[in-house]
Amino acid sequence: MSTAVAINAGPRRGWRSAGTWIGAVIVGLALFCAIFAPLIVPHDPFAQDLNRRLLVPFWMEGHNPDFILGTDQLGRDYLSRLIWGCRISMLIGVTVTIVSGVIGITIGVLGGFFGGRIDDAVLFAITTRLSIPVVLVALAVVGLLGTSMTLLVLTLGLLLWDRFAVVARSTSMQVRNLDFVAAAWCAGCSRFRVLTREVLPNIASHLVVVATLEVALAILLEATLSFLGLGVPPPLPSWGLMIAEAKDYMFFSPWVIVIPGVALFVLVLGINLLGDGLRDAFGTRSRT
Amino acid sequence: MLRFLFRRLIVALLVAATVMTLAFILTRLSGDLAISIAGPNATAADIEAVRKAYGLDRPVLEQFLDWVGRAVTGDLGNSYFFQTRVSTLIAERMPVTLTLGLTGLSLALLISIPMGILAAVRENTNFDRAVQMVALIGQAMPSFWLGLLLMIVFGLSLGWLPISGTGSWEHFVMPGIVLAFSAVPALTRLTRAGMIQAMGSDYIRTARAKGLSRASILLKHALRNAAIPVVAIAAVQLGFMLGGSIVIEQVFALHGVGFLAWESIAKNDFPVVQAVVLVLAVIYVALTMVSDLLNAVLDPRLRA
Numbered sequence: 001m002s003t004a005v006a007i008n009a010g011p012r013r014g015w016r017s018a019g020t021w022i023g024a025v026i027v028g029l030a031l032f033c034a035i036f037a038p039l040i041v042p043h044d045p046f047a048q049d050l051n052r053r054l055l056v057p058f059w060m061e062g063h064n065p066d067f068i069l070g071t072d073q074l075g076r077d078y079l080s081r082l083i084w085g086c087r088i089s090m091l092i093g094v095t096v097t098i099v100s101g102v103i104g105i106t107i108g109v110l111g112g113f114f115g116g117r118i119d120d121a122v123l124f125a126i127t128t129r130l131s132i133p134v135v136l137v138a139l140a141v142v143g144l145l146g147t148s149m150t151l152l153v154l155t156l157g158l159l160l161w162d163r164f165a166v167v168a169r170s171t172s173m174q175v176r177n178l179d180f181v182a183a184a185w186c187a188g189c190s191r192f193r194v195l196t197r198e199v200l201p202n203i204a205s206h207l208v209v210v211a212t213l214e215v216a217l218a219i220l221l222e223a224t225l226s227f228l229g230l231g232v233p234p235p236l237p238s239w240g241l242m243i244a245e246a247k248d249y250m251f252f253s254p255w256v257i258v259i260p261g262v263a264l265f266v267l268v269l270g271i272n273l274l275g276d277g278l279r280d281a282f283g284t285r286s287r288t
Numbered sequence: 289m290l291r292f293l294f295r296r297l298i299v300a301l302l303v304a305a306t307v308m309t310l311a312f313i314l315t316r317l318s319g320d321l322a323i324s325i326a327g328p329n330a331t332a333a334d335i336e337a338v339r340k341a342y343g344l345d346r347p348v349l350e351q352f353l354d355w356v357g358r359a360v361t362g363d364l365g366n367s368y369f370f371q372t373r374v375s376t377l378i379a380e381r382m383p384v385t386l387t388l389g390l391t392g393l394s395l396a397l398l399i400s401i402p403m404g405i406l407a408a409v410r411e412n413t414n415f416d417r418a419v420q421m422v423a424l425i426g427q428a429m430p431s432f433w434l435g436l437l438l439m440i441v442f443g444l445s446l447g448w449l450p451i452s453g454t455g456s457w458e459h460f461v462m463p464g465i466v467l468a469f470s471a472v473p474a475l476t477r478l479t480r481a482g483m484i485q486a487m488g489s490d491y492i493r494t495a496r497a498k499g500l501s502r503a504s505i506l507l508k509h510a511l512r513n514a515a516i517p518v519v520a521i522a523a524v525q526l527g528f529m530l531g532g533s534i535v536i537e538q539v540f541a542l543h544g545v546g547f548l549a550w551e552s553i554a555k556n557d558f559p560v561v562q563a564v565v566l567v568l569a570v571i572y573v574a575l576t577m578v579s580d581l582l583n584a585v586l587d588p589r590l591r592a
Binding site: 124128130132134136139140143144216220223228230240243247250251254257264266269272273276 | 299302303306307310314315317424425427428429430431432433436437439440444527531532534535538546549550553554561564565569572576
């Protein structure tokens with residue numbers, strides 16, 4: 001997607017920390033929905049009932065109070081599907097970030113810390129990765145191997161490690177020459193210990209900021225792939241898939257695509273706001 | 289300078305070679321291609337025939353070298369579905385994708401450069417905050433969803449623009465806007481940050497001391513320096529846009545390269561899929577080289 005060149009705005013202002021709080025509330029709510037989805041859904045998100053297809057949401061005339069956000073083209077409760085979709089978005093966002101984080105951080109730290117030939121190889125890997133069109137390759141892999149959550153997570157994880165690698169590389173490059181690392185060497189620490197105990201904790205705050213951005217990106221990509229029919233397999237209610245399934249009805253009942261789209265937009269916005277807030281709080285200015 | 293260029297060229301070629309290998313591996317991931325091509329109702333004999341016909345009975349390494357050998361000369365093989373040369377197919381579809389990409393990039397630059405400049409000039413005012421909010425919103429907006437919303441509003445409710453197809457320039461307005469939206473946040477932030485940095489520098493103070501007009505300082509002195517990274521990133525952004533246009537082409541039924549790739553994935557048309565991946569990657573690599581060159585040309589300090 002975009003190379004988000006995140007260069008920070010000046011000092012922290014009231015409105016920025018307000019943004020952070022809004023972001024935190026949105027993310028908290030999403031986490032709550034994701035974790036407790038089976039307990040809080042008002043209806044079975046998979047139960048179809050063709051007698052109550054496309055019921056309208058609460059703000060429109062003639063709505064059914066049992067179905068606050070209406071129902072979809074198969075009569076499934078939209079609110080329940082929305083909540084369940086949140087679970088899927090968060091699950092994919094977090095797992096993809098873990099996979100890509102492990103790959104990217106390992107590669108980046110190795111390159112930044114050891115430099116020389118290793119760093120050349122790492123830079124080459126990053127360059128190559130950036131030249132690969134993510135959406136296309138992810139679509140091709142899922143298209144060839146079939147849709148499944150595991151495959152989706154692995155594919156996206158293998159494609160999205162670049163930002164982690166870039167940030168881990170540049171930050172560990174700065175840390176490597178600091179006194180406490182030299183002290184650890186002198187104390188006879190092993191390479192592994194220096195890397196895990198001295199370098200990693202000191203670049204962790206930068207990596208947390210990257211991680212939030214990556215969760216947001218992974219959620220957007222999952223929705224995109226699901227929208228194109230090669231992401232989360234139906235009948236699972238991914239927000240992208242909900243938009244795709246509702247597309248045929250959008251000219252008559254626009255709310256069918258507005259509701260999941262707004263959910264997706266608000267969640268991604270919330271995660272980004274939280275990420276920006278964390279960046280300010282840590283005083284880091286990671287260029288990605 | 290020459291040395292730098294030469295190094296960049298070598299790296300670019302190596303990247304292209306790696307992507308080639310990856311694209312080839314990608315299409316072999318599914319196991320036996322012949323089974324997928326022959327379809328679900330094929331008999332063992334059919335599959336065997338397909339395997340022979342497409343040369344899939346040869347050792348994988350031989351197939352790979354054969355593909356690489358042809359691809360280097362511009363022959364990307366034949367499409368299984370369209371029964372024509374892949375290179376012809378891609379050449380036919382490329383103008384649509386390029387039109388879309390360039391429209392998107394132009395719109396993005398037209399929006400983000402003035403916005404970035406104004407935000408920098410009025411740093412920490414409400415206008416600046418609004419611009420940053422727009423950037424955040426742009427980052428969070430799913431492009432396919434924005435496309436659908438625009439279709440509902442401008443296509444159906446207002447009836448101003450056609451919602452699908454490629455007949456006229458009007459067909460590219462909505463897709464162009466959607467594509468531009470994805471690049472605006474990065475370009476705006478970069479312009480703003482560059483301008484703020486430039487405005488705080490010594491040569492701007494000198495220019496002020498000389499009594500130059502505000503417009504002259506902004507546009508002739510500050511912008512020229514702030515523009516360097518923006519122009520360079522714009523080239524890279526175009527590469528991302530061409531790769532990302534697959535989604536927008538699908539939403540607006542624009543029959544470009546992305547649409548071709550999407551169709552081909554659905555039809556198990558492997559030669560087309562691997563060729564599109566390769567072509568888009570090579571374009572991206574070429575654009576990053578252009579970006580480096582632009583950097584060097586625009587910024588004399590890098591020319592050493």
